[in-house]
Each structure stands twice: as structure tokens, then as C-alpha cells.
Amino acid sequence: MSKKIPVGVLAATGSVGQRFVQLLDNHPMFEVVALTGSDRGLGKPYGEVCRWLLAGDMPAWARDLPVLPTTPEAVQVPLVFSGLPADVAKEAEPLFASAGTGVCTNASAYRKEADVPILLPEVNPDQITVLPAQQKNHGWSGWIVTNPNCTSTGMTVALKALQDAFGLKRVFAVSMQALSGAGYPGVPSMDIIDNVVPYVGGEEEKVEWEPRKMLGSVQDGQIELADFVISAHTNRVNVSDGHMVCLTIEFERRASPAQVSEALRDYKAPGVSRDLPSCPRPPILVRTEENRPQPRLDRMSGEGMTTVVGRVRADSLLDCRLVVLSHNTIRGAAGGSLYNAELLACLGYLTA
Amino acid sequence: MSKKIPVGVLAATGSVGQRFVQLLDNHPMFEVVALTGSDRGLGKPYGEVCRWLLAGDMPAWARDLPVLPTTPEAVQVPLVFSGLPADVAKEAEPLFASAGTGVCTNASAYRKEADVPILLPEVNPDQITVLPAQQKNHGWSGWIVTNPNCTSTGMTVALKALQDAFGLKRVFAVSMQALSGAGYPGVPSMDIIDNVVPYVGGEEEKVEWEPRKMLGSVQDGQIELADFVISAHTNRVNVSDGHMVCLTIEFERRASPAQVSEALRDYKAPGVSRDLPSCPRPPILVRTEENRPQPRLDRMSGEGMTTVVGRVRADSLLDCRLVVLSHNTIRGAAGGSLYNAELLACLGYLTA
Amino acid sequence: MSKKIPVGVLAATGSVGQRFVQLLDNHPMFEVVALTGSDRGLGKPYGEVCRWLLAGDMPAWARDLPVLPTTPEAVQVPLVFSGLPADVAKEAEPLFASAGTGVCTNASAYRKEADVPILLPEVNPDQITVLPAQQKNHGWSGWIVTNPNCTSTGMTVALKALQDAFGLKRVFAVSMQALSGAGYPGVPSMDIIDNVVPYVGGEEEKVEWEPRKMLGSVQDGQIELADFVISAHTNRVNVSDGHMVCLTIEFERRASPAQVSEALRDYKAPGVSRDLPSCPRPPILVRTEENRPQPRLDRMSGEGMTTVVGRVRADSLLDCRLVVLSHNTIRGAAGGSLYNAELLACLGYLTA
Amino acid sequence: MSKKIPVGVLAATGSVGQRFVQLLDNHPMFEVVALTGSDRGLGKPYGEVCRWLLAGDMPAWARDLPVLPTTPEAVQVPLVFSGLPADVAKEAEPLFASAGTGVCTNASAYRKEADVPILLPEVNPDQITVLPAQQKNHGWSGWIVTNPNCTSTGMTVALKALQDAFGLKRVFAVSMQALSGAGYPGVPSMDIIDNVVPYVGGEEEKVEWEPRKMLGSVQDGQIELADFVISAHTNRVNVSDGHMVCLTIEFERRASPAQVSEALRDYKAPGVSRDLPSCPRPPILVRTEENRPQPRLDRMSGEGMTTVVGRVRADSLLDCRLVVLSHNTIRGAAGGSLYNAELLACLGYLTA
16 A cells, blocks of 8 residues: 555544544554544644643644544545544534545444444454445445444454354353543542442443344344343443453353363454454463453553453353453554454545 | 450451451450460560551550460460461361360351351351251360351342342352452552452352352251352452452342342341341441442441442343442451351350 | 531532531531532432432431522521632632621632631631631621641641741641542542642642641731741642641751650640540641551541651751641541631630 | 673562563663572473563563573673662672673662762763772672662652752652562552552662762762762652652752753763663653653653653742652663663673
8 A cells, every 4th residue: 555545533632532643653554634623622733732641642743733623524534533422423423424434433323223333353344244235325425334332342352253163142241441441531530449330331231232233144234133142240440441351151052161262262353354454463362371361461462452361261150251351442442443444445445 | 244255366466367356346245355476476465566457556455465376275265266367277276166165267267167157147147056066076165157258248148138039040240359358468569550350369169159058058967058059250459348249140039120129128137146236237238329339438338247239230141130249358257257256155155 | 505506518519518518417516407509409409419429328417408509598507618619619708708607618719818717726726816807807797717728737737736846947848649639520530540640730839828827927917927938749649538748847946856756746736626526636646657657547547637647757958857647538628627617616706 | 783692680580580581572782591580490491480470471582491590600691680689689799790790780789889880871871980990899800780779760860960950959859659669579459559658668768878879979999979968758659660759959050940941851861871772762851741740651751761850840948849750660670770781781891
């Protein structure tokens, strides 16, 4: 690819938007030419408007870009990354799709639509095949592709490997989620110091539903849910980054812990997704220590894109127990959207 | 009771032992007359040997008590509280029982014996009836009564109420356990800052087994396990005190969340245990906020003796989901042993 | 005092206001009859409007009190406790004073006025003597008395004992402040996990100025500053409650560490303040362990009202180094205002 | 440099030793050929003996190296990096120096010796000139060079720039130090959760003395102390990595905050140290935000080697206040020793 694709970041001043800006620094395929933000900062340089929250400094090229309004008129590029909040995304993203722009979004607004893929390139690139139906249904020349909720992400990658190998029947999931998953300012410090909050608003529904869509199948331009069932508890813990999920799983075909570990370890991203810049290497890392994965030690595996699994062991009630860790703001948010965009660009879905 | 019963604390300088000393301050039934410790401090005043780890000061009466060896010869009292580590307890506790002393212990060494009750007075005071068999089996004039593992404690109290009301078939349990459960120095700070450790050595086995014994029945001087099954994940989180457990439960008889809440809220300690000084008031507190219980806000409910339950809701796979919180070093350790001792004293099991 | 004084709490739904409600539960002198809040909750029961943030439950009597507007017409009582934010306090508190109400406020709005005492009853009860001048200056029949900034509080108590004994010339102060000092939601958790923030807005100015006023003298109805100088760094650390301050002090008259410890230990509240319900017992606690005070272990000393000092030692540049700890939301906020009110009530400053 | 210098790491299984192994991975000048450890693991592969504590995995080359005894006979290389504890270092390091090996050590055992440099290459490379005297004094063909205490490190770099520009008279220093500074297992989690410990054993003496030696001068083969004076409070806070120090400074020549910032920003490592692989780029980074530096955001500046300064402002008592941050296990420990070794190798001090 001799020339980079110009892209925009919607809601670039927010916490997800900042992660987009950071991960797009020196990206081999994309070049950021437009950043959008709220009214208050319009026209001012991003470096002045944005209170940078990430370790390290804002990339130099971003400092001088003017903050634009979140409209397709202001942001005329073939591809945008959206860090918009769900309610704003609901209004704004279709305008971009209608204007011919591809939208890779972290927002949940359209995840429930049967013609909108929730995409994990190492899991379900085949679900991209609903996009022509999506375009036809809405009269769009662009499209919307979402990435999943940050807690759904890691567990779905692990479940995909197990679905392929043994089939899935029932899954009990209990999450311990990081603070960054709530954005910024997000969780007040007084709520989490020396504490656990056994509730994350709206999360259990997403965790029980999204993996079934991602592991489902495409029928007549619609994505149908896989027919296993998930039960979830979701908790917030005092960790900066990295969502952990304890899974207890019943398969369709029995499998020993050794077979489960092997299936996870041997899992490969589909060929179409395997050589993209953001492809996690490996997609799944199986740790064998008795006390891993741990967020602080393992979240940056594969530059934050790898799903880390550990404690694979037999269960007293179902077939298998294990623990999954995934970096919620990289694999589970901005990094995931980038990976999606790389796949869509390579498959020729960008119209510009 | 006009005169207090003289008692000893074994391993009084350790973290459990200190909590015994703290909770026995001004106890209406017991008076501490003997504190034991390791060789290094023998004969010296407790106030000099013990590095006090709890908030607030060491009780004044404890400061001048000499540190004694952990032998029945040195500690001639009708009752001892044991904060011994499991391996030391295995040797030492039978010597006390043999010498006619009642041993209320926090150690796990004898929990597996069919003639040793794991006692929660608000749950299974009937299991005390195995003590004559225990004494006969070993030729003891004293006895050993254990309290459960700190994670087993709260969930067993909640499960008891549900067993009584609906019967139990299957239980999925995922814990998020406090640092104090590992004693002192316990968990290194570098292991838990910005982190979760998805492993607590030996804990899952205890959590899967102990509740079944406590909720079992006495047959011919032996305690038999209840026949429901538990599957557990145990995790360490960055919380000082208060173990949380997410439970997903299948009953023998269907029950709605409202019925489950009612059964928990209405649960009463058996009459024999109800008026003791340490009886939790109430035994179970059901919180109705969507984000409770939380360790920092709720662990001191009922002065740390009440089991707090929240998030009672339907489940997509089994009958019910809920979250249990219990103070691990009060209800789940020293406070539990005190409650046990109060019951045994009132029932006439002290021989002195 | 046979009958309790009816009082109101302004901004009772906020974090300082909640602490007022908690500490006024069963107060021997005061009875809460009015709670105020923002427009959104007016007329509704406090128990419904207020999201209770403190451990333990809201006092039962508070649940049904209606939330009133913050006006003297709605709150006709001889005394109000104000947890108002500074900008609102600036407008509202004079209205109450003008209507004949005594205002004990935690807000900083009037601390700078020469006729408004910043009151610590164990330190400067004599500064109450400016109140007649205050009333005359403004034509008020009521009055305003403030308590100091939460960081100024503990260090001023310690400095008072040293000023009395040795005189003060120069003080270097570096604080490590708790999260609750920023109110709620206050500090975002992502800003403080695994972190220190070396900046607390506006705090250094207060810490350098307020102690000099409190340790100053009254001249012609005005409070004049003491003439020592303070230099401060203020930092936010990952602690829930309890502000620590490292002090390095130059005295007017040389003093050994032993003499400094003795002066602190022997310090007594002035007679007029000594027997009030909230008087800290003792006013200053000197700990002799090499690693104390510590917020988690020592902040509740004297039920959160005692100033705890430790590490008293010689300095290589000035006369003495030590560390001060004070509970910022009890002694340093709501508890301090209560103590102030108790003193003013006993001295006959309430007009009702 | 066509061929890498073979080096050993003493106490390679400890927390400092692991950081050496990590930082020496792919080092352009050095190649690790020997790792030593305690008796228990002798002869076994490092990968089996060492419980790896750092994020990311142990370098592959290290896994199979056998653990050797800490003797010059077992470790015959021109250069060793020592992560030995001080008491062991005292015995072992001279044996290596005597055998002709250069010892770059993180231990404090020999820092007090007038012929042993405490070396920061960007500060005092001239003090290497005492090495011939050191060799002569002890009859060594090798040598010992130490790096400073981790808290002394960052403040000395900043003070060097200010000494050069304005001269130093008096320095007040208050540290807030990270947990990793105490090694592993180090600080128990129960001691630091929701807490600050205002004491770090032996630290204040080091912080008051070491910078004066590093900023002193060489006279007749001896290092003499600079004649300014430091007063220090040292505290442990709940941060994983990154020591913060609040400094208040009196200069010999007055300087405005702008001049101070400029002197810090313009500071350059001496030419001899400037192009070495580990030279921090820049040596000092001056941040201008009101609330920086912060450990979590800034500790990895310059790959953990840069000293970060912020909050440069006037003081009410002395000339200037500022805050310094330095990564305590990189710049302040293993990374510092590497930088030292690079300088000594380039200057021809390696005898092999």
C-alpha cells in the first residue's frame, strides 16, 4: 500500500478517542487528517482543547489539527473511527454511512442490528458479508461496523476457539473489570478504593448477548445468534486496565483440560485477518502458571491485542473452568476498531 | 453469668490472634488470662513482643500478659481460641483437647474430620451433637470445634436460608477475596497493586467442600455432606477486609427473586444461638440497591458479624443470582470462633 | 441542657452534609429539624433524594425529613451547619446571619474576613470575641464562624502547642491528602490508581495562610495574623480518609525532640472548650513508633477528632521534624463544625 | 564495537537482578553469560529457579542459563552487575574487584567510601577519576562503582543542574516513594492499602548524604562532600514504580522560577556520557502542567531514564519549589548501573 488512507476520529478528545489517536500514531495504513470534538473546542487546536489522559505525550502531529464538528461535511474521508457516546453515535454515525464513509465504531448504538456486524477479525470476519444488505436496507454507500463491549471481547475470542473444537452449550461468566472501562472521569475514586462494586450498568445484558451474535452465523444478510446460553455477573475492581473473566463452560462434546488448552493454544485467526498490522500475535496466549493471567503483568501481551487465558482446569459441575484477560481499551476498544478497519480496507470496503 | 470464664489465645501475636485479643476486650462471658506465642518472645510481655497490626491500640490488659508456650501445661484454662497455622494446629490442638480444654479454632487442620463440627451457630448448632462421639473416638475430655474458611462462611449462611426454603442442587461461586484473608505479611503489595490474582492456594477445594459439610446432617456421631454440588473460582482483589462471592444457584424447588429475598431476609438463627452476645443482628441483611453490597461500605454491618446479600435477581441458566459479602476476619475468623465458644459455653460443654 | 437545640444542615445531600447528618445522630445538644438541598429534590424525602455515601446506613430520622430550599425563610432555626460549596455559601450564608441564625460553616467563602473566626475550639476560642464586631459591621443578629481547610486543621493544632511552648518562626509543610477531601465524585479513580497527584487546587495558599490567622491575635475586633511563615507543597495520595502533613519547624526558642514531644503530649484544650461533647480526647496524641501515624491505623483516634503526631525528631536544617495526621472529614470538616457549634452554644451565642 | 562484552548478573533471581536481566536483553554493548543466585537453585536453569516478577516474559536466552554461585571463580567475566543485598554485597563485591572484575552495583555497602564513586553519568562522570586510587588502596585490579539510592537519584540530577546554574545552600526534601523500592516481597499489602507509611528505614540518612557526595569534588583520590545541607522526610505511598520528591531550595544566587525551569530544561549530560546507549533523552524533562509529574503518567519518560521535574514555582521561605519524579527501578537501580557500566567500558576501565 503505497499511500496511506486518510481517516478521521470522532470524539477524539474523549478517553476512547485519545486511545485512537495514540494507536494511529505511525500506523502503516492510516493517516489521521480529521479530529472531531464537542462545540466548546471547535476550531481550536486539538493540543489545546484535549486534556491528554494517557501515559506518554500526545503525538506531535495531533497537536495542531483543528477540532472539527462531528459531521460528514466537516470530515470528508473514506473512514472514521468513532469514540462517540452511544446516544450521540445513534444520531451521527448513520449520517457518515449515508455520506459514503465507513464507520468503525466503539459505540454500542448499532450492535443489536442484525445487519451490523460486531466484528472481531480473528473470530468472525465472515460476518462482514452482511454489509451489502446493510447498505441496501438503509440506502447507504458507506457502512457501520462495531466492535464489541470490552468485556465481551476477550471471552468471545476464547469461546470461539472452544466452539470450533468442542461446541458450546452453557457458559457462566463472572467479570472483574478495570476502571478505564468506565471512561473518564468515570468511576469516582471514593467508590473503588479498598472496594469492589458488584455492578456495571447494562453490562450483564451485553456480556450475555454479544458473544452469541459474534459466534452466530449469517443467513440471508442477517446475523443469527448462536444457540448456547451465557449467565453473567459483572463487577468493577480497582485495576486501571485489563478485564478479567472467570468462565465455567459446558461443551457439546466432552474435553479434558489438556484438550481445552491445546484448542486455545492452537487457535489461529482466519487467513484473511492473519497478516493485518493489528492482528494479535498470538491471538490467544495460554499461561500455565497457577496464578496467571493477572492484569498488571499480562494485559500488554501482544501489545495489548492478545487474549490471555489461564487456570484451565476441570470443573465439578460442567466441563471446564478458566480465566480470560483482555486489555479493555486496546483489544476491547480502540485497538479492536483499528483491526476491524484494517480488515475492511484490505477487503476493499472503503469507497474513496 | 456472674463470673467470667478464663480463656487463652493460642498464637496471640499473629493476625488472627490479634483479632481474638481485640474482640475479647470487654467480652461479657470470657476473660483472657493466657496468651501464647512463638519461642522468640516467651516470657516477655505481649505488649513488647507483639507488633500490633489493627487500627486502634492493643487493649491495656493485654500489654502486660507474658507470652506463654503453646502447651496445655502452660495454659490451664477450660477454653482456648486458636489462631495457630494449620500445620502447628495439627500437633498442638489435640494436646489441649486431651487435657480437657475446649478448642475453638480458626485453623483448617481438623475441618475434614467427620466428628469435628465446622460450626456457624446461626446455621448448624445441631452439629455440636457429634462432640460426645469425638471425645469417645479420641479419648479426649476436651474437644475441638472449628470455624469455616473465611470465604465459605458468608456463602454458607446465605445458602442455609435458601436450602431451608427451596432446597439446593447446584451452586456456582466466584469469590473476590480481601487481603487480610492471607494473614500478615501475606500478599506482597507489588502483587496486588493495580491487579487481581485469580488464585488463592487451596481455597477452591475448601469453598466447594465446607459448605456441604456445614449444611449436611448428623448420622451416628458423624457429619455427612449435603448432596448439592459447588463449583468455585477464587480470586484475590485489592480490598483490605470483606470477602465477596458471586453465587448462581439452582434450587430443588423454583423460586422467584422476590421469594429468595424474602427467605434471606426472614432467616433467623436457631433459638439456641439467637441471644448470644456475638449473634449477628440480623444474621442476613438483604440490600436492595443495584450496586450493593460493597466491602468498604457494608463489611461492618452488624459489627462485622452480619452476612450481607444483594443483587438478588433471576438467572438466564439457573434459578437465581446474588452477591454475598462477609467480613473475613470478624465473622469469617476470630468473631466466628467467639460466637462458637459462646454457644458451647452456654450449652455446658466447658468442663472447668 | 434539658432540651435540644433545633438545627439545620445546608447542602445536606452532599458529602460534607452527609457527614453532618451522620455525626448529628444522637447528638446530646442538637437535634436536626431541617435539611436543605438543590432544586431537583425539593419537597421530597431526604431518604429518597440523597445517595448515601458513607459506611453504615443513613440515620432513620433523616429519611423522612423533606428536602428544603437553602433560605432562612425555609429553615427557621437558631443554628445551621453549612456544607455549601464556596460560591453558593458566599451568597447564602449572609442571608442566614442576617436573619439571626448562627452559621457554622465548612465553606471557605468567609475565612479571609478579619471579623470571621476560623475556629478550632482546642486552639483559638478567644477569637470568638470578634463576633460582636462582625455583627455590628454587617448589621447581623446572627453570625458566621468557619472551620479551617481540612489540611490546615491538624497542623494548626500541633503548631499551637509548639507556638505556646517555643514560639514559631518558619514552617515547611508537605501534605499527602486523602481523596475524600475533594468531595464526591471528586477525584476520578483513573487519576489516582498507582499514582500521586502533586497538586491540589488552591490548597497551598490556604495551608500557608489559615494557620497564621488561627494562631494570630485579636486586635480591635479584628484577627491579625501571627508573624511566622509557612511554605507548603500539597499532594493527593490514594487514601480514603486522613490527611498527613510532614512538618519541619524553626522555633523562636530552641527545643529538643523530647521537649517537643512533651509539649505536644501535654497540650490541653482551653478550659472553655475542654468538656464539650466533641472535644478530642486527647487533643493531641503523640505516637512513638518509628512508622506512625498512618492514615488507616490512626485516623479514627479520639473518634476522628484527635490530632495524631509522630516521628518527632531533630532536623539537619531547622529545629524539629514531625508528621501530623488528622481525619479530614471528621476533625477537618463536619466534626470540626460541630465542635465549634457546641462551643458557641455554651457561650450563649445562639439567639433563639 | 564489533563484539559484545560478556557480563554477569549477581543475585539475578531477586527483583533488582530481574530488572538487570530484562534491561540487558538485546543490549548493544553487553551480553549476559552468567547469572548467580542463592544455594537453593545452584546448577538449575534460571528459568526454573526464578519466579519472574516483571510484566512481560523472561528473555528466552536467560531461561537456560544455569544459576551459578556468587564467586569470581564461577563468574569469570570483565564486568558484573550486582543486585546483592547490602550485607552480602559487603563480603562478595571486593572478591570480584580483587579478581580483576569491574563491579557495577546497586547495593549501598560501599557508597560511603571516599574512593568509591556513587555514579550518575549525566551528573558526575569526573568522579570516576578516583578509581586508580581505589585500586591502589585495596590492591585490586578490578573496581567497585555504585549507583545511588533510588530516592537520591532523581533529586541529584535536578540539583546538579541547579548547582551549576545558581549554587546550592539548603534543600528540604520530602519523598513519596514507590513500593518496588522495597524489593520483593517488600511491603505487605495490608500495610499500604488505603494508607501512607511515613517511614522508610535508613532512607533519610541516604537522601541527606548521597547527593552531597555526588555533587562534591575529587581531591587527591578522594571524593569530598559538597557543602550544602539537605533535610529529608521519606514516605512510602501506594504506587508501584516512580519516586516523587518535593523539593524546596535555597540557592547561592537568586533565581526566578523561569530561570530555574530554563536551567533544568537546558541541562546536558557531560560529553563523555552523552552518546551512551542508556543516556536519558533528555536528562531532565520539565513539565509545565500544574499537576505533573505524576508517577503513572510520567515514570516511563525517556524509557524510564529521564528525570521529570514539574511545578517549578517561587517559595514563601526559600528561593524555589519543585517536584521531581524518577523511575526507581530503572533510572534509580538497574538502568542506572547499566548506564554506569557503559561509561566505564567506553572509558577503558574493563580489564578483560
